[in-house]
Amino acid sequence: MIYITRRERFNAAHRLYRNDFSDEKNLEVFGKCSNPNWHGHNYELFVTVKGETSPETGFLVNLKILSKLIRETVIVKLDHKNINLEVDFMQGKLASTENLAVGIWNEIEEEIKSLGAELHCVKLSESENNSAEYYG
Amino acid sequence: MIYITRRERFNAAHRLYRNDFSDEKNLEVFGKCSNPNWHGHNYELFVTVKGETSPETGFLVNLKILSKLIRETVIVKLDHKNINLEVDFMQGKLASTENLAVGIWNEIEEEIKSLGAELHCVKLSESENNSAEYYG
Amino acid sequence: MIYITRRERFNAAHRLYRNDFSDEKNLEVFGKCSNPNWHGHNYELFVTVKGETSPETGFLVNLKILSKLIRETVIVKLDHKNINLEVDFMQGKLASTENLAVGIWNEIEEEIKSLGAELHCVKLSESENNSAEYYG
Amino acid sequence: MIYITRRERFNAAHRLYRNDFSDEKNLEVFGKCSNPNWHGHNYELFVTVKGETSPETGFLVNLKILSKLIRETVIVKLDHKNINLEVDFMQGKLASTENLAVGIWNEIEEEIKSLGAELHCVKLSESENNSAEYYG
Amino acid sequence: MIYITRRERFNAAHRLYRNDFSDEKNLEVFGKCSNPNWHGHNYELFVTVKGETSPETGFLVNLKILSKLIRETVIVKLDHKNINLEVDFMQGKLASTENLAVGIWNEIEEEIKSLGAELHCVKLSESENNSAEYYG
Amino acid sequence: MIYITRRERFNAAHRLYRNDFSDEKNLEVFGKCSNPNWHGHNYELFVTVKGETSPETGFLVNLKILSKLIRETVIVKLDHKNINLEVDFMQGKLASTENLAVGIWNEIEEEIKSLGAELHCVKLSESENNSAEYYG
Numbered sequence: 001m002i003y004i005t006r007r008e009r010f011n012a013a014h015r016l017y018r019n020d021f022s023d024e025k026n027l028e029v030f031g032k033c034s035n036p037n038w039h040g041h042n043y044e045l046f047v048t049v050k051g052e053t054s055p056e057t058g059f060l061v062n063l064k065i066l067s068k069l070i071r072e073t074v075i076v077k078l079d080h081k082n083i084n085l086e087v088d089f090m091q092g093k094l095a096s097t098e099n100l101a102v103g104i105w106n107e108i109e110e111e112i113k114s115l116g117a118e119l120h121c122v123k124l125s126e127s128e129n130n131s132a133e134y135y136g
Numbered sequence: 137m138i139y140i141t142r143r144e145r146f147n148a149a150h151r152l153y154r155n156d157f158s159d160e161k162n163l164e165v166f167g168k169c170s171n172p173n174w175h176g177h178n179y180e181l182f183v184t185v186k187g188e189t190s191p192e193t194g195f196l197v198n199l200k201i202l203s204k205l206i207r208e209t210v211i212v213k214l215d216h217k218n219i220n221l222e223v224d225f226m227q228g229k230l231a232s233t234e235n236l237a238v239g240i241w242n243e244i245e246e247e248i249k250s251l252g253a254e255l256h257c258v259k260l261s262e263s264e265n266n267s268a269e270y271y272g
Numbered sequence: 273m274i275y276i277t278r279r280e281r282f283n284a285a286h287r288l289y290r291n292d293f294s295d296e297k298n299l300e301v302f303g304k305c306s307n308p309n310w311h312g313h314n315y316e317l318f319v320t321v322k323g324e325t326s327p328e329t330g331f332l333v334n335l336k337i338l339s340k341l342i343r344e345t346v347i348v349k350l351d352h353k354n355i356n357l358e359v360d361f362m363q364g365k366l367a368s369t370e371n372l373a374v375g376i377w378n379e380i381e382e383e384i385k386s387l388g389a390e391l392h393c394v395k396l397s398e399s400e401n402n403s404a405e406y407y408g
Numbered sequence: 409m410i411y412i413t414r415r416e417r418f419n420a421a422h423r424l425y426r427n428d429f430s431d432e433k434n435l436e437v438f439g440k441c442s443n444p445n446w447h448g449h450n451y452e453l454f455v456t457v458k459g460e461t462s463p464e465t466g467f468l469v470n471l472k473i474l475s476k477l478i479r480e481t482v483i484v485k486l487d488h489k490n491i492n493l494e495v496d497f498m499q500g501k502l503a504s505t506e507n508l509a510v511g512i513w514n515e516i517e518e519e520i521k522s523l524g525a526e527l528h529c530v531k532l533s534e535s536e537n538n539s540a541e542y543y544g
Numbered sequence: 545m546i547y548i549t550r551r552e553r554f555n556a557a558h559r560l561y562r563n564d565f566s567d568e569k570n571l572e573v574f575g576k577c578s579n580p581n582w583h584g585h586n587y588e589l590f591v592t593v594k595g596e597t598s599p600e601t602g603f604l605v606n607l608k609i610l611s612k613l614i615r616e617t618v619i620v621k622l623d624h625k626n627i628n629l630e631v632d633f634m635q636g637k638l639a640s641t642e643n644l645a646v647g648i649w650n651e652i653e654e655e656i657k658s659l660g661a662e663l664h665c666v667k668l669s670e671s672e673n674n675s676a677e678y679y680g
Numbered sequence: 681m682i683y684i685t686r687r688e689r690f691n692a693a694h695r696l697y698r699n700d701f702s703d704e705k706n707l708e709v710f711g712k713c714s715n716p717n718w719h720g721h722n723y724e725l726f727v728t729v730k731g732e733t734s735p736e737t738g739f740l741v742n743l744k745i746l747s748k749l750i751r752e753t754v755i756v757k758l759d760h761k762n763i764n765l766e767v768d769f770m771q772g773k774l775a776s777t778e779n780l781a782v783g784i785w786n787e788i789e790e791e792i793k794s795l796g797a798e799l800h801c802v803k804l805s806e807s808e809n810n811s812a813e814y815y816g
Contacts, residue, residue: 002506003541011263013149013174016330029329031336037218038149040176042263048541053510057437058424058502063538064439082173094330098274102325127147127178130335133275133320138778139813152602165601167608184813189782193709194696194774199810200711230602234546238597266607269547269592283807285693285718288466301465303472309762310693312720314807354717366466370410374461399691399722402471405411405456419671421557421582445626446557448584450671490581535555535586560738573737575744638738642682646733674743677683677728 003120004060005048008070010079013040014095038082045070045104046123049112061115069115074107097124097132105134139256140196141184144206146215149176150231174218181206181240182259185248197251205251210243233260233268241270275392276332277320280342282351285312286367310354317342317376318395321384333387341387346379369396369404377406411528412468413456416478418487421448422503446490453478453512454531457520469523477523482515505532505540513542547664548604549592552614554623556631557584558639582626589614589648590667593656605659613659618651641668641676649678683800684740685728688750690759692767693720694775718762725750725784726803729792741795749795754787777804777812785814 015038016030026034033039047070051060077087083095089103101124112119125131151174152166162170169175183206187196213223219231225239237260248255261267287310288302298306305311319342323332349359355367361375373396384391397403423446424438434442441447455478459468485495491503497511509532520527533539559582560574570578577583591614595604621631627639633647645668656663669675695718696710706714713719727750731740757767763775769783781804792799805811 001543002510003543004506005539005541007537009263011175011177013176018328029334032216035216035218037221038174038176039147039216039218040149040174041147042178053504053506056426058504058507060506060540062437067537080168080171080175082171082175085173096325096330098276098325098332099330102274127145129279129339131277132332133277135273135275137815138782139815140778141811141813143809154600165606189776189778192698194776194779196778196812198709203809232597232602234548234597234604235602238546265551265611267549268604269549271545271547281807283719283721285720290464301470304760307760307762309765310718310720311691311760311762312693312718313691314722352712352715352719354715354719357717368461368466370412370461370468371466374410399689401415401475403413404468405413407409407411417671419583419585421584440624443624443626445629446582446584447555447624447626448557448582449555450586488576488579488583490579490583493581535553562736573742640733640738642684642733642740643738646682673687673747675685676740677685679681679683 001050002053002060003048003050004063004066004117005046006063006066006070008045008047008067008075010043010045010075011040012043012078012081012083013038014083015039016095018094041126043078043100044125045075046121046125047108047112047119048121048123049115049117050120051117054116061117065115066112069111070108073111074104077107097126097130098134100124101132101134105136109136137186138189138196139184139186140199140202140253141182142199142202142206144181144183144203144211146179146181146211147176148179148214148217148219149174150219151175152231154230174220177262179214179236180261181211182257182261183244183248183255184257184259185251185253186256187253190252197253201251202248205247206244209247210240213243233262233266234270236260237268237270241272245272273322274325274332275320275322276335276338276389277318278335278338278342280317280319280339280347282315282317282347283312284315284350284353284355285310286355287311288367290366313398315350315372316397317347318393318397319380319384319391320393320395321387321389322392323389326388333389337387338384341383342380345383346376349379369398369402370406372396373404373406377408381408409458410461410468411456411458412471412474412525413454414471414474414478416453416455416475416483418451418453418483419448420451420486420489420491421446422491423447424503426502449534451486451508452533453483454529454533455516455520455527456529456531457523457525458528459525462524469525473523474520477519478516481519482512485515505534505538506542508532509540509542513544517544545594546597546604547592547594548607548610548661549590550607550610550614552589552591552611552619554587554589554619555584556587556622556625556627557582558627559583560639562638582628585670587622587644588669589619590665590669591652591656591663592665592667593659593661594664595661598660605661609659610656613655614652617655618648621651641670641674642678644668645676645678649680653680681730682733682740683728683730684743684746684797685726686743686746686750688725688727688747688755690723690725690755691720692723692758692761692763693718694763695719696775698774721806723758723780724805725755726801726805727788727792727799728801728803729795729797730800731797734796741797745795746792749791750788753791754784757787777806777810778814780804781812781814785816789816 016033152169288305289298424441560577696713697706
């Protein structure tokens, strides 16, 4: 069993808030992340897949193909977008790093299988100090 | 003459566009950065000041005081904000990295003098690949 | 189950030595890390907690609260301090990265539970080349 | 149980290809990595070992000794070398990051035991975007 | 006057040697960098251009266009290539970081002018410890 | 004219204080950096030299020789040392980053000339946020 990790990046706007909270309550719970005019991040996404190395290629998966899959499945939906308003798989969810990591997992899990590998971990970093990991 | 650099960080939303351009023209000129729903970045700001080292303290400027000055003068206006809508010194300007670096210079230049130093450079990084520098 | 990691930093002095070793023996076992006049590091501390995401907030834990807890529980004791002389939870222990990681775990484990999460990993980096991880 | 990680680096040339493939087939499967004139990388190697901390030294293993072991066992064979032509433990294997991580594991696993610790993970990074991990 | 820097990356093989030196002399002067079987690096290229910000776009140059120019002019010639054997503008030159930085400058200087900016600096990093800068 | 930069690292303890200040005054001026029990840093030193590239070697200076010179001239005096107590060229000076950068410049300026190059800049980083540069 070997593990391969591919890093991809996207820049996006978001806001943490609940519609059923007043502005004051949103500010109290989510702090300045609740700013109604949005803020944003350079997100770093680390996708780790696991499986057996192919004796024919020496690869678990071809990283160019893995990169293409991640970009076509999720980066295109996230990069230079507003996570709350524009990302289909985040509709009706709080745009936290935790929920975004789970959402990305759900979008790519089946796709990864088509490469002959298994998704192991989605790690999402929203700043140099904060990150979330999801293992399914 | 010695130079001291302090790094500060802020996360903000922005959009590159002109009101007098159509959506198509904005997309053509500014690409996905023109998204009307905004996107955002983790900006890194490097402020370099120059001058003589004080024989009394061994400092050009006390970096804690320089950090406080930068945070109170510009970071508080930029962090978790929408650069186009909320930042006073960017009103009426395109929210490019170039203009933002110049805007930050203008906000802090006089303040730095009050510390007994001279502003030398404002470097602003919007991603690991892109940055702007302004020397006045 | 989701995992969240918060990075905090501290700068400290330390020395690796045993009182019951001669200076020569300390030098032989601990090398230049045994310098009686101390040396120091910029430590990076990565605290990983695990648990369920709250449907109300989208958070496992609010990272601002986690950061505050780590800073008030351990960073205040470590930052700009001498680990051998001044850190209560390291008294009577060798000031190695291994022991420091375990010491930090013991200080914050119960506190993390008060946030409704479980401590998963304390990772401590003393340089770009050396780090220790403790999982309890 | 504690885990310690040591980073070492090496610069090497390699090529991904099979002798039993035509040039066209190699290009199709391995892309520009199949260039017959070679290309190269700055590899980062992270070796993680696990075990009990010694009460006498506060160390799981002395990191200077671990570093020396890694350098003398594998770095000397890899640094400024051609992985396909010159590295004994990679002969007859495709020079992929996956195979290289497994090869390094096999070279150092027994050696690590001589330090009183157990090899836990070999992580090999060939660029800021791509890495492989092997746990035996 | 504003300065903009774009980072691009390439992976390449090279060798430091002179044909008119014996193998022993090459080893003496260039060390392990003279390995006849090549070695390689992940190079980071930082291109800095200077000029006036356009009032119409807020840009000195559109970074997407600058990136495309750098990739089409030099990266395509360097990435996954052998610098000694395959890079036209390095033929007959020693493949040092210094010469490579100057070579890249000469390739892109005129092209940058076509963007309405002036080339200010080519910085080339061959490892985390070593880099060269050329200002024309 | 070409510029070459070599990075070296050292870990050291220090304290910012004046003997002719009371403890209260030292705390007021230097904050927690005045801790009488010391604290420390992982310093990063960037030495930039300038000159002409040798047509014989393609080098301004051989970076292995530059690295050896820096290590033998200053790193050996600084690494795992107490800057206030043990570093000869810092005696009688405040152990600030500014003074340390100037002190290192003075130690290596003449030595660099013996390599046929000229010292251009000493940059010293004491943390990811703070650095000083000296150009003579």
